[in-house]
Amino acid sequence: MTHPLSVAVAGLGTVGGGVLKLLRDNADVVAAHAGRPIAVTAVSARDRTRDRGVSLSGLRWYEDPVALASDPAVDVVVELIGGADGPARELVQAALAAGKPVVTANKAMLAVHGAALAHEAEERHVPLAFEAAVAGGIPAIKALREGLAANRVLRIAGILNGTCNYILTQMRERGREFAEVLADAQKLGYAEADPSFDIDGVDAAHKLAILAALAFGRPVAFDAVHVEGIRNVSALDIAFAGELGYRIKLLGIARRSDSGIEARVHPCMVRASAPIARVDGVFNAVVAEGDFVGRVMLEGRGAGAGPTASAVVADLIDIARDRLTPVWGVGSAELSNAPSVPMSEHIGAYYLRLMVVDRPGVIADVTAVLRDLGISLESMLQRGRAPGEAVPVVLVTHETQEAAMREALSRIAALSAVLEAPTLIRIEPE
């Protein structure tokens, strides 16, 4: 067991550079935990000349990442190219076909093609590991798949996108609007030039689809995830949330009910006292509720070279030690066929914020719509008075069905006194 584990790394961006650096700087720690040295011997990247702060001398260089899979001196392939399709997927398929374990940080690929890739890995008895795909350095995959494996998981919820959490935190702390904070975040490198993948919730949905597959032992079902981003969250709603004792977070939530599995990513109001409400800035968190363990929360850095490299190398150590776990925690024959519950059947409380003309009868019209649809109110907030002008009105409902709430929203939006598209934010119970 003392011959080194020979690793090929495809993709030498931030994370790939971090993996090389970690394996160099912590070679002793890694070898002690892995029971043998782990050495990168081959790499592939777009730009051979870029300075990554780590020497590439002595490593075999491949122009074509897919060729790494057929290098006979490579034991394990680390895929850090990204993207659901293209060379990333080709490389992973080629490596699995060659019987080589794969470590990947590619959440898009796993969310979209995870079922097929897991099948391939299982057929060939080859590990497919992806701790780095969700919540960066937080060992969330291991915790769910192994640490909480004795539990029937009832619910998982996570802050899965650091960019969104940073933006929402800044909006709250500084009372600023989304667009301003986004622009600043882009300058600071916390948001991409094209931020839509993050701020529209797609990245969080990829990660939630993976977590839900693990938590509920069912095939990954990205298409069934309901996705909304944070573009429409306003400073006004964040202020109202504070007044009501809530914070607004972009959460990914998956829940088991009698009708199946509900999975959704959207801005949520959570009680300010809830542990997840206090995870701020670029930090990520994953909460899992099991029938025996109760609630467990894991919190840490969800991105960046160091945390992600930590997760990638943890997977390599598992592989070096021959610690094998089925891709989704259970073998494919044991996967559940619990159906996905459509968002229209979601039951929960809602925060609704309207801008209305301040004149008699408006609230009566709005509440009549709710009454007609059987939606009952828990509270109402109206701030300021400005006869004949626009004023915000906040309504908080008791639990009701999403379908009824959607219908109410469209009827309310059609009222002449309602001046803008109403804002609807779901309230997530603790």
Add this chain to the structure above:
Amino acid sequence: MTHPLSVAVAGLGTVGGGVLKLLRDNADVVAAHAGRPIAVTAVSARDRTRDRGVSLSGLRWYEDPVALASDPAVDVVVELIGGADGPARELVQAALAAGKPVVTANKAMLAVHGAALAHEAEERHVPLAFEAAVAGGIPAIKALREGLAANRVLRIAGILNGTCNYILTQMRERGREFAEVLADAQKLGYAEADPSFDIDGVDAAHKLAILAALAFGRPVAFDAVHVEGIRNVSALDIAFAGELGYRIKLLGIARRSDSGIEARVHPCMVRASAPIARVDGVFNAVVAEGDFVGRVMLEGRGAGAGPTASAVVADLIDIARDRLTPVWGVGSAELSNAPSVPMSEHIGAYYLRLMVVDRPGVIADVTAVLRDLGISLESMLQRGRAPGEAVPVVLVTHETQEAAMREALSRIAALSAVLEAPTLIRIEPE
């Protein structure tokens, strides 16, 4: 791989009953994750007739727990008897000697005899698993030993005793004194009739010794842990802590420095905004800081039948899947020989609260002691005025060495204007 894993359980108290219940209620989930059924086939406990809410019919019953180890139909022994020595240790030694994997929740035994037991387990290539020994249902052992295995751990800190955390939380929330809250906690079953094991910090120190061995890859060194409990924390100090922006928590902390490993359990002041400061009530938390991953925090229920059973069965699933990890994360040949740093060499800031006679010159005398020992003050608080009467004075120091602070404390206590033994609480940086 479809023949069941046959388990013997020694000790059928709260946790043992929980394990039986979990393996019955979640048999499907467990079998799917383990790749085969996990079935208890033999048990041993003091009282055969007690109602545990789970049927024992069909299970082989042993009066002598140690006999479980030699039952040829037993694959794995689960030790839930407790106590560092006696039958628990005999059973574990017998099981390892018989080549049978052991799962235990026994932190006292691991803290005191862990080095020898680990050696025995390694010699015989037999797993010795103990997720349930620290922080109950939180997969802290797995996170440290596998999830963060690529990191050089710099520091770990934990709320490791739910009884103490419950008492300190109640004291803060209700402004009550220790003795009153303890009495209530005993009535509610949150504290034992003889509470000293918990409130004097011994239980937390056992767990810290285990975590430190894992975090720093060194032999478990319980005797080197500095231990103080919470008996001397007063409502007044909790109120002052709040005023200064801190909360008082009983933490177990282990830190790597140039001189070695420092490990200590004592009441700490932590910034009220720190994530660990907000872990309240019976909840536990473990924070680990790695050189690549940064800070990761895990939070959940640290005790109780369900959470502890969740951890025990997670270990059984690892064993059923043949996922093997050295007891301390690295083989014994790789264990570090970093020395333990004595508490007298600890460097940190201190909160010092005195009850002094309110008369001119007292503060001058106190601060002269500090000056003479080279201890510099960050702030001072004096509340209320009562000429000639006792008033509290709070001093917060800059970083200084424990030995100097101890000397200052004894000189200050000897001043005639100082009426009670001063209270000293260490301030823990984030």
